[in-house]
Amino acid sequence: MNTRLVLLWLAVGIPLLWGVLKTLENALKLFH
């Protein structure tokens, strides 16, 4: 596997995943 390719996807994927998790945290309040 190309290391640069993995690093590049991690660079954009980690902030995006963090944003999704934060949003899901807030969205759960809808069901409480």
Added chain:
Amino acid sequence: MLAFLDRKNTVAPAGFNRFMVPPAALSVHLAIGQAYAFSTFNLPLTKLIGINHSAPGDWKLAQVGWTFSIAIAILGISAAVFGRWVETVGPRKSMFTAAVCFGGGFMVSAIGIHLHQIWLLYLGYGVLGGCGLGIGYISPVSTLIKWFPDRPGMATGLAIMGFGGGALIAAPLSFWLMEHFRTAQSNGILETFVTMGVIYFMFMMIGVYAVRVPAEDWKPKGWVAPAQPKPLVTNAQVTLDVAWRTPQFWLLWVALCMNVTAGIGVLGQASPMIQEIFNGRVSPAAAAGFVGLLSLFNMGGRFFWATASDYIGRRNTYMVFFVLGILLYSTVPTIGHLGSIGLFVTAFLIIISMYGGSFSTVPAYLRDLFGTMHVGAIHGALLTAWSAAGVLGPVLVNYIRQYQIAHGVPKTQAYSITMYIMCGVLLIGFFCNLAMRAVDAKHHFRASPKSGTAPNAGVQA
């Protein structure tokens, strides 16, 4: 440094992995997608003097609200104006320009906050940042289409998904930074603007560094362009100058505008709408959760629908948007009367996924109709439909609701007429999409005998 940005220096070497390009595009779209979360700054910007409350000299909310409107208007205008330039200089120089404009926009705004001059906020985030939004939005699109001729929908869907996802990152990041920099003398927004300007500039530079264009004769391994293209898909090319004069361009312009109008009005009013329709059953915190879910489906829909369009075709995908949209909007008032929050939320999640999907499917739709030669510039011109919808959608939702309440309609029912009007809006889009035909061969680009196949030197048939 400037030579590094030139198009000729971005041509990919043999063996380059084309899956390096989507994250490069994503880095730009995730950054500029911050615009969707600008509202997190609205209240703090009205408390620069009072810190914990709005003091008499502080900016008013209505004044601050103009910043976002200017940025979105400039997004559409700059995408249209700079589309041809972006196509000429290539993705690296245009991404770099977008990073300078977007990051610089935050810096100029920070100066405006420091001096308490609102015109600097308009100029910084609104005008300069808006140019960053427009140029950044279109800069990777044609490059992705050229790298993924076999899956153009999926490729552009991945990038444009970032624009929807940017708000998911920006909203919590903005709150965290403002809290971090908050002191007794400052609400932390000045430092937050400077920090975000630096962070976003650096993040967009990842894309500037990584993006490559394919060599002229490059094709994916084992892929052969179909000799007999599918209906509405062309192997020919149409230039920007000719494309915008064709009925196909304007049919798609109206179709996009109608679908975005239907979605954008809901997106802006989602929180008060769910609280008013289900009076007393949905708290402000739960409504914020609903807005978060909408953002997630706005993002996910961009990837899902654009990828689906590679299999079912662009026109059919748009048909799904309009038919399913009309069905859902027409049943929302009934769902409201039944009091089913679950069904209501589900309906709007699907609607908002199709709102995002219309943005991400449109570059591949344009590629099918007009070819790849000027697709980035044509896409830029088409984005003026977004600016128009940005005015039309909120006006329809807000004013009709206000008119009904003023005429004695209870708040719980004030959205019903709006939903039926949205059905009418989608019906217009449906007929435009239904009328779509392949571009007449007389509009196809033919290279001039003297100049070979140079894209800007040919003649129209």
